[in-house]
Amino acid sequence: MTHPLRQHIEEIIPLTDEEFAYILSFFQPVTKRKHQYLLQEGETANKEYWVIKGCVKSYFIEDSGKEHILQFAMENWWITDYESFVKQLPSKTAIDCIEDSQLLYITYENRDKLTATMHKMERFWAKKSKMGRIALQKRIVSLLQNSAKERYDQLLEQYPTLFQRVPKKMIAAYLGVSRETLSRLNS
Amino acid sequence: MTHPLRQHIEEIIPLTDEEFAYILSFFQPVTKRKHQYLLQEGETANKEYWVIKGCVKSYFIEDSGKEHILQFAMENWWITDYESFVKQLPSKTAIDCIEDSQLLYITYENRDKLTATMHKMERFWAKKSKMGRIALQKRIVSLLQNSAKERYDQLLEQYPTLFQRVPKKMIAAYLGVSRETLSRLNS
Numbered sequence: 001m002t003h004p005l006r007q008h009i010e011e012i013i014p015l016t017d018e019e020f021a022y023i024l025s026f027f028q029p030v031t032k033r034k035h036q037y038l039l040q041e042g043e044t045a046n047k048e049y050w051v052i053k054g055c056v057k058s059y060f061i062e063d064s065g066k067e068h069i070l071q072f073a074m075e076n077w078w079i080t081d082y083e084s085f086v087k088q089l090p091s092k093t094a095i096d097c098i099e100d101s102q103l104l105y106i107t108y109e110n111r112d113k114l115t116a117t118m119h120k121m122e123r124f125w126a127k128k129s130k131m132g133r134i135a136l137q138k139r140i141v142s143l144l145q146n147s148a149k150e151r152y153d154q155l156l157e158q159y160p161t162l163f164q165r166v167p168k169k170m171i172a173a174y175l176g177v178s179r180e181t182l183s184r185l186n187s
Numbered sequence: 188m189t190h191p192l193r194q195h196i197e198e199i200i201p202l203t204d205e206e207f208a209y210i211l212s213f214f215q216p217v218t219k220r221k222h223q224y225l226l227q228e229g230e231t232a233n234k235e236y237w238v239i240k241g242c243v244k245s246y247f248i249e250d251s252g253k254e255h256i257l258q259f260a261m262e263n264w265w266i267t268d269y270e271s272f273v274k275q276l277p278s279k280t281a282i283d284c285i286e287d288s289q290l291l292y293i294t295y296e297n298r299d300k301l302t303a304t305m306h307k308m309e310r311f312w313a314k315k316s317k318m319g320r321i322a323l324q325k326r327i328v329s330l331l332q333n334s335a336k337e338r339y340d341q342l343l344e345q346y347p348t349l350f351q352r353v354p355k356k357m358i359a360a361y362l363g364v365s366r367e368t369l370s371r372l373n374s
Contacts, residue, residue: 062332068331068332070327082317082320083324083325086318086321087321092328115310119306119309122309122313123302123303123309125313126302126309126312126313129320130269130273132320133319133323134269136324136327137269137270137323138270139327140257140327140330141257141279143327143363144363145249145255176330176331
């Protein structure tokens with residue numbers, strides 16, 4: 001059976017067996033239970049995670065105690081605090097598991113070494129980064145332009161499975177609306 | 188005198204004379220006057236621009252006629268409609284010059300060829316894309332969390348020169364606040 005990470009990379013770039021073995025040697029597996037964390041606020045993010053199975057969220061808590069969710073990640077998604085990871089500075093967000101999760105991670109040093117020595121992986125992550133940028137841009141457009149109802153409908157259309165796997169209060173924390181507003185939208 | 192594009196790339200990756208000559212051969216210069224456009228809504232973005240001198244904006248107009256500014260670009264900044272450029276689909280935004288502007292552009296095909304044949308440029312743009320992603324993430328945090336006043340102060344701190352070069356109504360269209368709110372913040 002083809003390794004799921006190989007399938008994922010080969011959606012963008014074909015690899016030889018030797019190339020994939022080289023890539024995989026830079027990754028480590030990790031298993032976490034629901035509610036365990038992958039990154040704490042204030043820690044420097046030294047790992048980028050790829051979700052084999054499960055669901056995680058990155059978030060921050062306002063001084064008032066209000067939670068804002070920045071990103072969810074399910075199967076085949078990459079997640080870290082990118083500002084902390086890229087600049088190697090303390091993280092302003094935390095990452096927790098919403099479900100029991102199996103992941104692979106690559107450290108900052110290994111990612112740099114892998115991309116420096118292998119053009120294909122630089123190209124793979126460059127493509128992923130472009131797609132991530134487009135998704136963030138869409139979210140900004142949505143926050144500037146759309147009502148809570150439109151943002152809800154858009155998220156439901158983009159990621160229908162998220163609504164089955166994630167509690168409603170987290171959907172509200174992602175959309176930047178209150179749970180009461182979400183209940184109205186949801187009825 | 189070192190070419191400004193070479194200076195810009197060498198902030199991230201050192202180049203030989205031959206390498207820079209190769210890179211530059213993929214770019215074309217273009218000069219535009221204030222109010223001229225670089226991209227119209229509905230056109231497929233086939234060019235990524237780099238600003239040598241001047242100031243441009245990318246924006247979209249709501250059905251109600253309200254303008255939202257997605258990005259400004261001044262000297263040394265890159266701009267296009269990334270969703271349209273990366274996916275080669277019709278653009279939802281337009282790009283106009285706010286000042287007389289000198290730019291370089293690279294076409295989609297040339298950018299793909301340059302990054303495919305030169306790992307250093309793949310790495311350069313991967314780094315730029317990561318930084319762009321971080322900036323967008325900050326803007327999302329700001330839209331979710333901060334008041335108009337905080338967003339105004341943050342923008343002023345990040346890009347003080349923007350406030351001298353760009354009309355106040357455009358700052359308002361970027362922040363997602365009304366001109367009246369901006370006038371209050373500005374006083």
